[in-house]
Amino acid sequence: MRIVGLLHDVGKVSIPAEILSEPGKLTDLEWSLIKRHPVIGYEILRDVKLGGPIAEIVKHHHERVNGTSCPEGLAGSELSLESKIMAVAYLVEAMVSRRPYRASKGVGEGIEEIIKNSGILYDKEVVSVCIDVIEAGFNIEKSDYCKL
Numbered sequence: 001m002r003i004v005g006l007l008h009d010v011g012k013v014s015i016p017a018e019i020l021s022e023p024g025k026l027t028d029l030e031w032s033l034i035k036r037h038p039v040i041g042y043e044i045l046r047d048v049k050l051g052g053p054i055a056e057i058v059k060h061h062h063e064r065v066n067g068t069s070c071p072e073g074l075a076g077s078e079l080s081l082e083s084k085i086m087a088v089a090y091l092v093e094a095m096v097s098r099r100p101y102r103a104s105k106g107v108g109e110g111i112e113e114i115i116k117n118s119g120i121l122y123d124k125e126v127v128s129v130c131i132d133v134i135e136a137g138f139n140i141e142k143s144d145y146c147k148l
């Protein structure tokens with residue numbers, strides 16, 4: 001999972017830097033390029049021997065348990081536990097991170113988002129464990145990951 005955490009967005013190398021750093025609203029075409037990054041990441045990693053289904057997890061890190069997301073619209077048991085963990089971790093990390101188009105929202109908003117969508121977009125058990133980890137003292141805002 002640590003390797004997946006480091007490589008999950010490798011497919012963004014295919015997106016022009018101007019789009020990734022765009023502070024304003026993106027066009028439909030720009031969004032379509034961004035939505036392809038999980039598949040591009042899969043294509044980059046599928047033949048690399050990393051000791052697990054890392055390419056598949058990378059491909060599915062934006063999938064949601066109700067099947068409403070991309071790239072394949074997989075739902076529930078069609079998704080691996082690892083993909084469900086990555087989806088929750090990604091969301092919380094994204095809320096904590098500063099983006100070109102917004103300031104950090106903080107871990108509190110990340111937790112609100114995963115609780116609000118527990119069992120809808122995010123796996124209930126994974127959300128529960130994520131909250132347990134944060135309540136036990138893990139501070140994502142001070143973790144090494146956020147310093148990369």
Ligand SMILES: [Fe+2]
Pocket residue numbers: 008009037061062
């Ligand atoms: Fe991503």
